[in-house]
Amino acid sequence: MTNDATVAVPLSTLQTGAEASLHRTELDDDTRSLLRSLGLTDASRLRVCKHGEPFIIQVRATRIGVTGAVAGRIFVIASGAPSSNGFHEPDRAGG
Amino acid sequence: MSPTAPAAEVSVASGSKRIALLGNPNTGKTTIFNALCGVRAKTSNFPGTTTAIRIGHIDVDGERIDAVDLPGVYDTRLNSTEAQIARDVLSGEQAPPPAATVVVVDACNLTRNLVLVGELLAYPGPVIVALNMVDLAARRGVKVDTAALAERLGATVIPTVARTGVGLPDLRKAISAAVSLASPGTRPTAPPLGATPEALTTWAEAIVADVVTQTAGGSQVDTVTERVDRFLTHPLSGMLCFIAVMGVLFWTLFTLATIPMDLIEATLAGLGDLVRGLLPAGPIRDLIADGIVGGIAGTVVFLPQICLLFFLISLLEDTGYLARAAFVMDRVLHRFGLPGHAFVPLLTSHACALPGIMSARLIPDRRDRLATILVAPFMSCSARLPVYVLLTSLIFADRPAMAAVVFTGCYMLGAAAALVSAIIFGRTLLKGSARPMVLELPSYKAPSLRNALLTAKDQGVAFLRTAGTVIVAICVVMWWLSAYPIVEPGGEVVALRTQAAAPGVAVAEAEALREEADTLETREAQAASFAGQMGRIAEPVFRPLGFDWQLTVGVLTSFLAREVFVSTLSVLVGNGDASDVDEGVIARIRAMPRSDGTPVFTPATSAAALVFFVLAMQCLPTLAVTRRETGGLKYPLIQLGYMSTVAYIAAFVVRHGLLLAGFS
Numbered sequence: 139m140t141n142d143a144t145v146a147v148p149l150s151t152l153q154t155g156a157e158a159s160l161h162r163t164e165l166d167d168d169t170r171s172l173l174r175s176l177g178l179t180d181a182s183r184l185r186v187c188k189h190g191e192p193f194i195i196q197v198r199a200t201r202i203g204v205t206g207a208v209a210g211r212i213f214v215i216a217s218g219a220p221s222s223n224g225f226h227e228p229d230r231a232g233g
Numbered sequence: 234m235s236p237t238a239p240a241a242e243v244s245v246a247s248g249s250k251r252i253a254l255l256g257n258p259n260t261g262k263t264t265i266f267n268a269l270c271g272v273r274a275k276t277s278n279f280p281g282t283t284t285a286i287r288i289g290h291i292d293v294d295g296e297r298i299d300a301v302d303l304p305g306v307y308d309t310r311l312n313s314t315e316a317q318i319a320r321d322v323l324s325g326e327q328a329p330p331p332a333a334t335v336v337v338v339d340a341c342n343l344t345r346n347l348v349l350v351g352e353l354l355a356y357p358g359p360v361i362v363a364l365n366m367v368d369l370a371a372r373r374g375v376k377v378d379t380a381a382l383a384e385r386l387g388a389t390v391i392p393t394v395a396r397t398g399v400g401l402p403d404l405r406k407a408i409s410a411a412v413s414l415a416s417p418g419t420r421p422t423a424p425p426l427g428a429t430p431e432a433l434t435t436w437a438e439a440i441v442a443d444v445v446t447q448t449a450g451g452s453q454v455d456t457v458t459e460r461v462d463r464f465l466t467h468p469l470s471g472m473l474c475f476i477a478v479m480g481v482l483f484w485t486l487f488t489l490a491t492i493p494m495d496l497i498e499a500t501l502a503g504l505g506d507l508v509r510g511l512l513p514a515g516p517i518r519d520l521i522a523d524g525i526v527g528g529i530a531g532t533v534v535f536l537p538q539i540c541l542l543f544f545l546i547s548l549l550e551d552t553g554y555l556a557r558a559a560f561v562m563d564r565v566l567h568r569f570g571l572p573g574h575a576f577v578p579l580l581t582s583h584a585c586a587l588p589g590i591m592s593a594r595l596i597p598d599r600r601d602r603l604a605t606i607l608v609a610p611f612m613s614c615s616a617r618l619p620v621y622v623l624l625t626s627l628i629f630a631d632r633p634a635m636a637a638v639v640f641t642g643c644y645m646l647g648a649a650a651a652l653v654s655a656i657i658f659g660r661t662l663l664k665g666s667a668r669p670m671v672l673e674l675p676s677y678k679a680p681s682l683r684n685a686l687l688t689a690k691d692q693g694v695a696f697l698r699t700a701g702t703v704i705v706a707i708c709v710v711m712w713w714l715s716a717y718p719i720v721e722p723g724g725e726v727v728a729l730r731t732q733a734a735a736p737g738v739a740v741a742e743a744e745a746l747r748e749e750a751d752t753l754e755t756r757e758a759q760a761a762s763f764a765g766q767m768g769r770i771a772e773p774v775f776r777p778l779g780f781d782w783q784l785t786v787g788v789l790t791s792f793l794a795r796e797v798f799v800s801t802l803s804v805l806v807g808n809g810d811a812s813d814v815d816e817g818v819i820a821r822i823r824a825m826p827r828s829d830g831t832p833v834f835t836p837a838t839s840a841a842a843l844v845f846f847v848l849a850m851q852c853l854p855t856l857a858v859t860r861r862e863t864g865g866l867k868y869p870l871i872q873l874g875y876m877s878t879v880a881y882i883a884a885f886v887v888r889h890g891l892l893l894a895g896f897s
Contacts, residue, residue, distance in 0.1 A: 165669070168312050172671050174430040175308035177345045182434070187459050192466055192560040194459075194674060199342040201458070201674040203466070203560055205567070208669045 147216060149186075150193060150209035156186045158214035165211050173212075176202050184214065250412040251299040251329075252291075253322050255353065256337035257346055258305035259553075259675035261365045264395035265337055266302040267687050269405065274302070276691040280327060284314045285594065287691070293409040301331070307345075307673075308430065309352050314599065323356045333359040333411035335404070340370035340377055340392070341676075343445060347437035348430065350386065355426035359411040360388040363404055367392040369676075374448035381444040387423065396681065458677060465557040468564070475561045478554065479580055482545050486538065486584055493537040501530035519716060520709075528708030531794065532701045535587050535854070536693050542581055542588040544689035546595070551680035555595070556672050563670045569652040570659030571608075572601040572667040579605070579651065582612035583644075586855045587700070589614075590862055591692065598668040604658050606862055607872055610855050611651035613644045616795040617846060623799050624843040627823050627834045643847045650848055650879065662871065696858075703857040711793040711853070713763075720761040726754045759801070764790050778845065778884045779838030781827045791851045798846070835897045841888035849880035 146161040160182050163170050177197040178184065187201060188194035193209035195202050204212070256262040266274070270289025279286045287302040303322060304315035321327050323334065336353055338346040353360050364379060383390040389407045393400030424436050464470050505526045512518040549555050555577075563573025571579075574596040582589030589609045596602040613621070621643050629636040659666060722730075732738070733746035759765050768786030775785045783802070791798035802822050825833045834842075850856070856869040863869070 169669055169671055171308070171311055175311055175348075176671070176673055177348075177434070179431045179434045185454075188463055188466070191468070191564060192670070194462055194466070196454075198344050200345050201462075203556065203670070203672050203674045205560075205563060205670045208671060 145215050146213040148210045149184075149195070149212040149214050150189075150206055152186045152189065152214065152216060154186055154189045157183065157217040158186075159183050159217065161213045161215050163212050165208065169208065173202070173204075176200055178202065178212075183217070250332045251301065252333045252335055252408055252412060253331040254300055254302045254335045254337065255319060255323075255349070256305060256363075257307050257339065257342075257349060259673065260305070260337045260339040260346065261393075261395040262305060262337040263302065263684055264681055265335075265363055265365065265393065265401070265404070266300065267684060268395060268398060268401050270300055270302075272687060272690065274300075274687070274691070276695050279318045284318060285695070286318065291405060291408060293405045296409060298332075298408060298412055306349070308349065313597070323353070330356070330358060333361060333408060333414075335361045335363055335408060337363045337365050337395075340364050340367045341373060341375060343375075343377065344434065344437045344441050347440060348433045350388070351424045351428065351433040351436055354386065354388070354423040355428070359414050360386070361404070361407050361411055362386065362388055362390045363395075363400070364390055364392045365395055368394045368397075368399070376446045376448065378444045378446075382440065385440045385444060455676075461677065462557065462674060465554070466560050471557070471561040475558050475576075478549070478558070479576075482549070483580065483584065485545060486541055486581075490537040490541050490584075494534055497534050497537070498530060501526055501533070505530075516719075520713075523716065524709040524712040525705075527712055528705040531708040531854070532697070532704040535585065535704075536696070538585050539588045539591060539696050540689040540693040542584075542592060543692040544685045546577060546592060547685035547688040548680040548682075550595075551678065551684065553675045553677045556674050559672060560670060563667075567667055567670075569655045570663075570666050571604055571652075571655045572596055572598065573670055575601070575605040578609050579612055579648075582609040582614060585614050585616070586610040586612070586852065587696075587858050590855065590858050591696065593862065600663050600665060601667050603863060603868060604655050604663050604667070606859055607658055607663075607868065607875070608651040608654045610850055610852065610872065610876065611647045611654060611848065613647040613847065614795075614852075616852070617643070619796045619799045620791075620846045621843065623802070623819065623822070624839050624846070626819050627839045628836055628843070630823065639843070643843065646844070646847050654875070654879070700854070700858045700861045703860070704854045707853045707857065708793060711764075711790070714767070715759070715762050715764045715790055717763060718761065720758060722750075722754050723757050726750045726757065729753065759786070777888075778841045778881070779833075779835065779888050780842065781833050783825065784833055784838075784842065788845070788849075788851070791846075792853050794854070795846065795851050798851075837888045837891040837896050840891055841884040844887045845880045845884040847880075848876060848883055850876035 149158070152158060160178055160180060163173065165173070177200045178195075182197055185196045186193070187196050191206045192203040193206055195204070254262060254266050266287060266289065269291045270287075274287045274289030276285050276287050284304060286304065289300050289302070291298045291300050301322060303319050306313075306316050306319050309316050309319045309323070323330060334353055334356070336350050338350060350360065350362060362382070364377060364382070367377065370377065377392070379390045379392050389411065391400050391404045391407050393404060395401070424433055428436075465474055505522045508522040508526060509518060512521065546555070555574075558576065559573035561573070562576040566573055566575050575593070577595055578589045578593040580589075581592050586609055589612070590606050593602050593605045593609070596605055621640055625636040625639050625643075629639065729746050729750035733743040733750065738746070765782075765786055767789055769782045771789065772780070772782040772785045775788065780788065787798045787801045790801045802825070803818050823832070823834050827833055850873045856873060859869040859872055860866060
């Protein structure tokens with residue numbers, strides 16, 4: 139992750155359909171713990187379902203809504219153009 | 234958790250075994266609990282907290298097994314009351330640990346749900362996995378090899394469809410077998426206690442990769458849900474939809490609750506009359522007919538609104554809409570330090586603050602919940618309506634349009650006071666802003682009527698058991714203060730009755746004389762009662778607002794319920810039937826004199842009284858519910874002190890502002 143600082147961007151900058159993996163968060167402990175319990179663990183992959191307020195992301199099969207302010211404090215590494223079903227990797231069933 | 238908290242509610246009944254039911258929110262856990270335990274389950278606060286848990290029992294072949302339905306949690310290690318309760322129950326902090334734990338898992342979202350299973354496997358005792366919503370998973374092309382999953386977990390796995398009852402007989406048998414086990418058996422890959430979410434996720438992903446297959450065409454991207462979400466959370470369409478949904482909800486609440494409320498009032502009024510007819514006149518008859526029956530009526534009358542509200546909220550929550558609505562309102566409410574969820578308590582408080590405050594349970598964060606509870610009574614409830622009608626009629630006798638404008642202004646003033654107070658509490662007593670909104674957006678689904686009915690029943694019973702008893706006691710005390718001491722009729726009353734009984738007086742004239750005597754006697758009794766005496770004692774406090782002793786009595790008696798203010802004034806101006814406040818009575822109240830002969834209800838005093846009633850905490854039942862929901866006297870006392878101070882200062886400013894502006 140030597141160049142992470144240069145490629146990590148706030149989640150709020152990603153558009154609908156974009157994919158990324160979690161890099162770091164700058165949130166209070168309780169909010170961070172809640173996000174981790176919802177599946178947004180370190181390096182987990184996510185997909186942007188809706189850009190704006192609220193910001194909706196999907197982590198595996200969980201859809202998480204966050205306010206724009208929270209999305210601005212979640213830093214991710216974008217994965218490039220989305221695939222037709224929203225995820226680059228083959229879907230992990232039930233996951 | 235208080236070590237001294239009573240553990241009776243979660244302890245094992247003598248001779249029975251106990252299981253705990255746990256799961257992520259939105260997995261169908263409540264539906265499974267309801268199916269297993271039926272309508273006999275009880276809701277009560279977990280010892281030392283204000284968080285509700287449900288306790289029921291399951292009968293399997295004549296064997297009784299107690300079941301504790303724990304609040305839905307994503308992770309037992311979170312810093313929340315719900316997670317703390319789960320930890321306490323599982324580790325046996327409050328009572329012996331459960332003989333087995335049933336964890337309800339969403340088959341459509343297995344990885345995240347298995348993280349919680351992984352945590353539970355670290356605790357002692359058998360774990361049963363209820364793999365729920367397998368039908369929905371199958372429709373999405375997800376197939377779970379339950380035998381392989383059971384082997385990997387070292388736990389029993391039962392596929393279920395809670396809504397239709399599929400798998401529930403097997404689940405009962407599994408529970409019966411598990412509570413008889415001495416040890417949980419072999420757990421091949423159980424993660425260690427304290428494993429990080431990342432480690433647990435990696436463990437869960439490995440299991441999912443082995444036991445789940447996805448048929449061709451299946452996809453995690455649900456475009457329909459995404460479109461609906463975009464519509465429902467859009468700043469414009471989302472707000473319009475929110476207004477429409479809330480409009481329907483509150484129209485239903487107001488319309489349907491009125492019917493049973495009227496029925497309850499009529500039934501209990503009839504019961505009071507029956508008691509009066511059966512018992513000989515005296516203090517015992519008055520206590521039962523007016524004090525106790527009146528007190529019960531004053532409590533039970535809230536039940537229809539409370540039950541119907543929770544029924545409707547449960548339906549709405551089940552559909553998945555409430556999570557979206559919370560985001561819509563968060564844009565507005567976050568600026569005032571309130572969470573988006575606060576819209577339900579605040580809107581409900583327009584009907585009545587009691588169900589409003591109770592519905593604050595929807596708010597996950599305690600700081601946010603307290604802020605909402607503290608400000609909810611500022612919203613103009615239906616009990617304020619008759620007071621607004623009376624006072625605006627006094628101020629604008631011949632200008633109904635102006636009365637209507639001021640009437641609307643009262644509602645806006647109450648809402649503005651609630652929002653501004655939320656900011657003040659956020660900077661003082663409850664420092665910090667509302668927690669940033671992070672919510673799971675569950676799948677949309679049809680609501681469960683059975684769950685909604687059971688939720689309504691549970692909340693109604695819980696209200697009667699806790700706040701209800703306090704409210705009955707308050708009603709009895711307030712009745713006693715208003716009715717005692719009993720004074721002998723004055724000379725004028727006796728003279729009128731003598732005159733009515735004199736020979737030669739026409740029947741109609743005698744009737745009128747007796748009516749006048751009754752009215753005068755009621756007025757004398759009210760003035761001589763403890764409440765009347767307190768009104769005279771408290772008069773100097775309210776004098777700066779322009780209130781005389783009569784208005785002060787109205788303020789004091791309205792602590793029972795705000796609408797009592799109107800009937801008190803009606804009696805004080807000599808209206809025999811306190812419930813019938815017509816134009817003539819309003820005219821008499823308008824002309825009500827002070828001791829020095831000048832009118833009480835000048836425009837300045839009427840406006841001050843109106844502002845006072847918009848802002849004051851004139852409702853002891855609300856304080857009883859706040860005490861119940863916050864777990865102590867601290868917050869109801871703060872609520873009473875704060876609202877009374879704000880109301881007093883605002884009324885003072887209004888009165889003296891109007892006087893300075895040249896109004897009398």
